[in-house]
Amino acid sequence: QKEVEQDPGPLSVPEGAIVSLNCTYSNSAFQYFMWYRQYSRKGPELLMYTYSSGNKEDGRFTAQVDKSSKYISLFIRDSQPSDSATYLCAMINGGSNYKLTFGKGTLLTVNP
Amino acid sequence: DAEITQSPRHKITETGRQVTLACHQTWNHNNMFWYRQDLGHGLRLIHYSYGVQDTNKGEVSDGYSVSRSNTEDLPLTLESAASSQTSVYFCASSPGTGHTLNTEAFFGQGTRLTVV
Numbered sequence: 001q002k003e004v005e006q007d008p009g010p011l012s013v014p015e016g017a018i019v020s021l022n023c024t025y026s027n028s029a030f031q032y033f034m035w036y037r038q039y040s041r042k043g044p045e046l047l048m049y050t051y052s053s054g055n056k057e058d059g060r061f062t063a064q065v066d067k068s069s070k071y072i073s074l075f076i077r078d079s080q081p082s083d084s085a086t087y088l089c090a091m092i093n094g095g096s097n098y099k100l101t102f103g104k105g106t107l108l109t110v111n112p
Numbered sequence: 113d114a115e116i117t118q119s120p121r122h123k124i125t126e127t128g129r130q131v132t133l134a135c136h137q138t139w140n141h142n143n144m145f146w147y148r149q150d151l152g153h154g155l156r157l158i159h160y161s162y163g164v165q166d167t168n169k170g171e172v173s174d175g176y177s178v179s180r181s182n183t184e185d186l187p188l189t190l191e192s193a194a195s196s197q198t199s200v201y202f203c204a205s206s207p208g209t210g211h212t213l214n215t216e217a218f219f220g221q222g223t224r225l226t227v228v
Contacts, residue, residue, distance in 0.1 A: 043219030104154035
């Protein structure tokens with residue numbers, strides 16, 4: 001079993017839709033959870049970072065962590081064509097050497 | 113503005129040749145990383161460094177080496193290129209000293225390497 005599982009999609013939604021992206025993980029030592037956005041032929045860029053269970057909101061984006069279920073989500077409200085990208089979840093085992101472990105990424109297309 | 117740059121952006125090489133991919137950052141970050149990204153595998157860590165003269169193996173380090181002689185650069189060398197090393201390579205850096213948290217990693221634009 002991979003440490004981090006992420007449905008690769010692709011996911012296609014109309015403009016204005018609410019998008020839900022998810023990752024599950026198996027390593028209970030993961031403490032820090034991140035979402036990266038990667039546009040085509042570009043490097044990933046950090047979107048949001050959370051620690052421990054709960055929600056974190058930043059504009060149209062909400063990151064949610066449920067440690068008891070080992071499940072994290074990213075919600076995008078009022079999705080825009082400019083949100084079309086691959087979204088990667090990433091996690092850090094705080095008890096180790098702080099390396100990032102990435103999911104495979106979900107390709108999202110928002111259609112105008 | 114501070115940045116992280118990779119060169120070349122695209123490279124085609126032959127099997128068995130030695131290839132070096134450059135990574136240069138101007139943030140003065142201590143931590144630098146090399147990843148490869150392949151369809152079906154996502155981003156996988158090749159090597160990483162927490163400072164000058166420090167290098168560590170990641171999960172897919174076989175056939176690759178790095179050296180860190182200064183803060184700004186972490187070149188990645190493929191000793192004898194193989195077709196299995198055809199991939200997109202990303203360099204990243206993050207602030208902090210030693211083993212401090214690397215939540216905010218900054219990535220370069222990537223190098224697309226084809227081994228024929």
